[in-house]
Amino acid sequence: MSPVMKNRREFLQKSGLIAAGAALPTAVAPKTNMNFIHHVLFWAKNPSNQAEVTQLKNALVSLGKLPMIQQVHVGSPVVTDFDKSVTDGSYSFSVVMVFENAQKESEYLHHPLHLKFIDENKHLWSKVVVMDSVQ
Amino acid sequence: MSPVMKNRREFLQKSGLIAAGAALPTAVAPKTNMNFIHHVLFWAKNPSNQAEVTQLKNALVSLGKLPMIQQVHVGSPVVTDFDKSVTDGSYSFSVVMVFENAQKESEYLHHPLHLKFIDENKHLWSKVVVMDSVQ
DSSP, X not given: OXXXXXXXXXXXXXXXXXXXXXXXXXXOOOXXXXXXXXXXXXXXXXXXXXXXXXXXXXXXXXXXXXXXXXXXXEEXXXXXXXXXXXXXXXXXXXXXXXXXXXXXXXXHHTSHHHHHHHHXXXXXEEEEEEEEEEO | OOHHHHHHHHHHHHTTSSOXXXXXXXXXXXXXXXXEEEEEEEEESSTTOHHHHHHHHHHHHHHTTOTTOSEEEXXXXXXXXXXXXXXXXXXXXXXXXXXXXXXXXXXXXXXXXXXXXXXXXXXXXXXXXXXXXXX
């Protein structure tokens, strides 16, 4: 085994990407644990006002950079043929944030930049729905 | 710079975890891209029937092992003081699946094991709501 591979194995093991003794994956695609999910749907107040919709999306994307958020997704609705009869695709933006635990979500919710985001953008939405869950 | 650090930097760059020339992070905590999200809320038909609720949860956890699912979360509701007035915590289970793209979600939706899951467990829920979104 080359020194490079040995170091790669050590790195993968130390970062918990593979178990000690496990075969090295050909591509690193671990199923990362998503312990705590904060999912928020936003309905834009004026969906046809492109400037407002863009402002809201940009603000959401910026917010996702806060360091206690493990992973973030700011998406638009998709309705598949398969699930059409039970899908809610009426919202403007879906924001999914992954946290290590409830404490990290609480840090996020009370963070000054989150409070500032609400203050500066709340006139842009007519409704929000939050779905939080823990494994 | 030690050879180990050089190799770690090369590995991080090749796997896209850091940009070429960027400073090495002190802890490796990449914000993995979550391009396509399939979020399903399940309301158990008989929430007080522990055997039924456990059967549904176990079936959902098994389903999450299908290989085209990048990441999965099978959780129970959390209602925070911060978001209480806008939170839906009425469901039994929240299932969040991350896919690379819509095609991978379609493979999952039409997979025989997903169809079998619906067939064998649909008597256990009274309602499902799907929220799909793409970045």
